[in-house]
Structures are given as C-alpha cells and as structure tokens.
Amino acid sequence: MSNPCCPMNDDTPKLSDEKKKFIERIRAYEEIGMYKEAIDECRKLVRLDIKDPASFVELGVQFDSKGEKEKAFKCFKYAIKKFPQYFRTYVGLGHWFWWYKKRDDLAMLCYEKALELNPNDEWALYNIGWLLHYRLGKWKDAIPYFERSYEACRQEGIVVGRALHGLAWAYYRLKDYKTAWLMFDRILREQPGYAEEKNAMWADFGCVNYKLGSYDKSLKLLEEAVIRQPDNKRYNRLRRLVAERASLSGNKNIKIPSRRI
Secondary structure, eight states: OOOOOOOOOOOOHHHHHHHHHHHHHHHHHHHTTOHHHHHHHHHHHHHHOTTOHHHHHHHHHHHHHHTOHHHHHHHHHHHHHHOTTOHHHHHHHHHHHHHHHOOHHHHHHHHHHHHHHOTTOHHHHHHHHHIIIIITOOHHHHHHHHHHHHHHHHHHTOOOHHHHHHHHHHHHHTTOHHHHHHHHHHHHHHOHHHHHHOHHHHHHHHHHHHHTTOHHHHHHHHHHHHHHOTTOHHHHHHHHHHHHHHHHHTTOOOOOOOOOO
C-alpha cells in the first residue's frame, strides 16, 4: 500500500509556485529512492510556510518511506496537534499504524477520521477498501470504497489504476469473473501506465482469464508477468499451472472480449 500524497493549500501565486517547485523535487528524489534528499527538501518546504499542514505531513511521509518510523510518528503527532482538522494527517498516521504496528484496528480508525473530515478523500477510501479486502477478507464490503476512491480520483484528475485493481480483485474473490475481467480491461484502456508499473496486475488478470477458460490469454498474461519479474515464485507457479491446462485443453477456449497485450 502506498503512502498518501499531500495536496498543497491555496496560497498567493508566488508562494504556491515555490511550493510546487519543492514538491516536484521531492517527487523526483522519491522516484529514484533518494529519501534523504527528499527529506531535506521537505524540511525546506516546512520552513517556507510553517502554517501549511500538508508540508508537515509530507515530511512524515518521507520519513516513513525512509523507514525512520519514530520521526514519521512525531511529524504526524505534531500535525494532528497543530492542525486537527487536516484530514491527510490521519491517512498518514493510519498507514503508520498498519505498517509498523500491524494494528489494522487503529489504522481503520484513522482512515475513518479522515473521511469524517473529508468524505471524498481518495486515499482514505482506498485504504479502507484495502483493509477490508486484503486484511479482513470482506470483499463485498470493500467494493463501495474502491468505487468511491475511483470516482474521487477521476474528479481530481488523479491516476485511478489502484482503485480499479482493487475492484477487479474483489470481484474475482466474489467469483464474478466477468466483472473482474472488465475492471482489468479498463485499467489497460484508461491507465496503461499503471499496468506498466504493477507486475501483479498482469498475473491477476491472467488468473481471471484462467477462471473464464481463456487459457491461451491467461498464459500470455502470466508469461508477461514472469518476463517482468523472473524470480517471482507466484508468477512462475501460476504460469506452469496454466501452461499445463492450456496443453490439456487442446486450446479450446471460451470466447470473451479480447484486446492486444
């Protein structure tokens, strides 16, 4: 699960431009794993405007990414004390409780508090869906949270692949394989960049095609997953299983909508 990204507050044009430059540098360092440099930029961002809660939360997020859990916690704790109405602080703290303390209950409380303050926060919605689905096995209950996260992302022009992936796998768990197929297909059509970054999506889509009896399609997807991550035991195991089934089936597959991979 990813950490929340922090939107910048409305400021004067000059101050807003300065903040955007810092955020761009932070994201660039983050993408290449240079968390120390990202933290240094965050500290400058905080000094630029000490009244902006997003800056403190961003600093906590970067400490979290670097594995400095105590410093991350101090940032979130301070932000809640100084800015108790800033919803994203609770999202960051929720991730902290889940990742470092394995306390799903406290994480859920934090995400629910974030939604109380902002019912349309895409990260709080997604993370609740994630906990319900992957941690608690409440697949049906997770679906409306993933759907709301998807809609919130679309309204803000944010990448929505993660929410669609959550939806697809929830439908898969509920054995609604046709709807799951449609969700994965939407990822490839709407968010091809997400598919490029997430190797698990190819394997999961392969599982859906397998359940629908499209073994050749399933095999191609799983081979793609293995090419992207050759040492992944799950992908290799699934590929072998599907290759065997495709051979036994004589390539007689159920016809379903298809697209080039």
